Amino acid sequence: MNINTESIRALLMKHNIKPSYPRIRIMEYLLAKRNHPTVEKIYGELVKEIPTLSKTTVYNTLNLFINANITRVVTIEDNETRYDADITNHGHFKCETCGMVYDFSISSDDIETKGLEKFEVHEKNVYYKGICPKCLNNKTNIEEVKNEKFKRY
Amino acid sequence: MNINTESIRALLMKHNIKPSYPRIRIMEYLLAKRNHPTVEKIYGELVKEIPTLSKTTVYNTLNLFINANITRVVTIEDNETRYDADITNHGHFKCETCGMVYDFSISSDDIETKGLEKFEVHEKNVYYKGICPKCLNNKTNIEEVKNEKFKRY
DNA sequence: AATATAATTATAACGAGTACAAAAATATAA
């Protein structure tokens, strides 16, 4: 799947979102980086190239995407909301050392659950925590660490 | 498993936590109610019986429990941190209508994952969202709704 | 009983996210 401006424009229009410049750039960022960024991260990166960008716009735009179902919230830590334009079913692994969030594939239909027979399930979320291979090799990604805040560790 | 003051006192002491009155009461609340409460909820309920209780103490105590590994954080919504003294492996279902959080059993060892071979996993979290049986029958639990704040719905 | 240590409390501060209204941009109509 190629990520050019035109395909993003089409994606937004398909979901009745007017493809304004900031919206295109924010979606482009999500699709290109695939880094489960926080609002802070998105804003910090994009404001370099769009100096007039405001944080409120990032919030507004992301909520627009979420309501349109073309972006999902990744809630791992209670103090940081992350966003993911990959809405296919997959799990997230957060490294406790460098803070990076990795995707992993799950067959969540296979998760055996007991006690949910009479429940109507709309959304399934799976996230793990631990240490990523990079950090296991002690090659800590300093760049990431700087952008992370940790609690209770 | 019976939940009397003595067993709670023993549990805390086993984990090098001095069994002060507020600590016992907070752990008792978690074990007895099993309702995945927020700090707000715990404080609101307990302050009725312990008028001198402060919210800071609730925060301090819960963080103490978490570090001692006798309580876990339940992060479903990014705007509310919940707590659970049941540290056995299980999933959480949050009803989008009444806001109640239910437990369900999972065999998360069975979750087929791909891409985590070189990762060291410390913690596995599974949470679903949807509508609970009670709300499907339109018998909305008003009590719960009052205590919940919703976003993006 | 006097002192040291730990726990609890109140207050202030912080920061993520939202509300709101003004400004800017875009679309519509004359």
Added chain:
DNA sequence: TTATATTTTTGTACTCGTTATAATTATATT
């Protein structure tokens, strides 16, 4: 085009959950 309406973006203020800090109270130690 120009005028007007609508939508989008922005800046500021505000809310609220959580943490930091320091004072007070309770508990343990000598």
